[in-house]
Amino acid sequence: MSTITSLLDTDLYKLTMQAAVLQHFPAAQATFLFKNRTPSKQLNDDAIEWLKSEIAALGELRFTEDEIVFLQKHVGFLPAEYFEYLKTCQLDPAAQVKVTVNTEGHLEIEVNGPWKDTILYEIPLLALVSEAYFKFVDKDWSYDGQSELAATKAQELIAQGCAFSEFGTRRRRSLKTHDIVIAGILEGLKSAQGNGIFTGTSNVYLAKKYNLKPIGTVAHEWMMGVAAATGDYSTANLRAMELWIQTVGDANAGVALTDTFGTESFLLDFNKPLTDIYNGVRQDSGDPLEYTKLLGDHYKQLGYEPMSKVIVYSDSLDVEKCGKYKAAAAENGLKAAFGVGTFFTNDFKRLSDGQKSTPLNIVIKIQQLNGQSCIKLSDNLSKNMGDPETVERVKRELGYVEKGDVIDESKRWN
Known part of the structure; x- marks a missing residue:
């Protein structure tokens, strides 16, 4: 049985944003890229194969009637058209998700397709990458306690x-x-x-x-x-x-x-x-x-x-x-x-020595919309991302002032 068994296994804001995308940018095409900010933690071959299988299984999921009713109960303020869309919404990972390993052995994930659908990939993909790592690579832990x-x-x-x-x-x-x-x-x-x-x-x-x-x-x-x-x-x-x-x-x-x-x-x-x-x-x-x-x-x-x-x-x-x-x-x-x-x-904590078993620091961010670069400046230099040329141009336009120290994101939870 697949790990993720419901399209509701995501964060609420992905669904409310999906409604906004459907209303305002229904034809937009998006590209998302995965980034591992803890590069010393990489998936092995078994983890990669498991991950690919789990991603493929996302294509079998549909929003069920009772799930849509649950959403209507809690976010019924969203447009009625959105709930109608959910009745036929489905992901197509075979066409939309590309998983590769580069020459340095680092996992790469790219997602392409309609923004109104691909917006749903980020959370389950990240959750699956983390689960793959701690299922096949770092097994020095237990659920006890x-x-x-x-x-x-x-x-x-x-x-x-x-x-x-x-x-x-x-x-x-x-x-x-x-x-x-x-x-x-x-x-x-x-x-x-x-x-x-x-x-x-x-x-x-x-x-x-x-x-x-x-x-x-x-x-x-x-x-x-x-x-x-x-x-x-x-x-x-x-x-x-x-x-x-x-x-x-x-x-x-x-x-x-x-x-x-x-x-x-x-x-x-x-x-x-x-x-x-x-x-x-x-x-x-x-x-x-x-x-x-x-x-x-x-x-x-x-x-x-x-x-x-x-x-x-x-x-x-x-x-x-x-x-x-x-x-x-x-x-x-x-x-x-x-x-x-x-x-x-x-x-x-690690079973072997009782020290902290640190999480992966991983993100998936929108990279392009309709071929235009998407950027993020943030209030933290280490979280800035996007096409460098666009980043610098927007910094000049907005008068963005860099401040603070660059945080080593690979050690965020050490």
């Missing part, structure tokens, strides 16, 4: 008063790990003490299985794609927000992702009424404390009452960081929420 570990983390977050959700699909050690973690969180909540709250999971399949709320924001992919489609980076953030709101409606805009082309550039367009419509912002790169002060000041300048807006932290979190950032948010008049990912779904 994972449920208890997740329960303890959940209790600690609740005790700190944190509002948190689970965001760990893309870099999970395995689907089994993910399932154990969700069950462990729920078990831990039964005896948790504190005023924190578990708000749900980004994984729609597990949300459905455990009767949880699927949680989602928006990804850099949306802003990157809109910018490439329009060719106008000076208005890309504004246009992306406007199109997003057209698809989801004012009441469901959620939180804004600010760092695709640098947060300073984003804030030039992030004023009323957009700041009224969006509940807050998501911090995903750069210095979280500097970011918190920047956004706190921005909202104050716009006249918002303290604690009326939220900041969602989602960059390499753990319990200690959540507590630290929660305090910083409060100091700057912001409510804090947390999307905790790899810390939940890929936190293991």
Whole structure:
């Protein structure tokens, strides 16, 4: 039986973005590329063969009637046409996904095809690559204690008063790990003490299985794609927000992702009424404390009452960081929420010596839309990506200022 058995085994924002793509860019053709930021961790031949088989099996999946009903219950604000589209939506990995190994033995994955369909590949492909590595290459670990570990983390977050959700699909050690973690969180909540709250999971399949709320924001992919489609980076953030709101409606805009082309550039367009419509912002790169002060000041300048807006932290979190950032948010008049990912779904120790068994740091990003380069500047130099010529041109156009140190992404979880 294949590992991924449902197209819902993905993050919610891939589905809400798919609805936006279907509405606004139904004919767009996209290219996505895989990048392993931990190049010392590579798949062996057995892992590659297993991965190819699992990718091929994605072509057999369809959205079932009860899955569509579940989505309608939780994201029924999406256009009716989207739910009709899901009835016939299917992936074609044989034609759309190319898996190769280069001369240095490094895995390469390229995805090509209609954006409205290929948008669904990123999360399952990343999850499968991670599972392949820890199934065939690094086997110095076990599932022992994972449920208890997740329960303890959940209790600690609740005790700190944190509002948190689970965001760990893309870099999970395995689907089994993910399932154990969700069950462990729920078990831990039964005896948790504190005023924190578990708000749900980004994984729609597990949300459905455990009767949880699927949680989602928006990804850099949306802003990157809109910018490439329009060719106008000076208005890309504004246009992306406007199109997003057209698809989801004012009441469901959620939180804004600010760092695709640098947060300073984003804030030039992030004023009323957009700041009224969006509940807050998501911090995903750069210095979280500097970011918190920047956004706190921005909202104050716009006249918002303290604690009326939220900041969602989602960059390499753990319990200690959540507590630290929660305090910083409060100091700057912001409510804090947390999307905790790899810390939940890929936190293991080696059986051989008890040291940390580090996850893969892998990403799949949109590379081109209709032949135009897609880029990301971020608030972290190590997360910048895209065609170098386009990157430099957009930096000049936006007045993007590089700051901070380049982080060694290969050691992010060491």
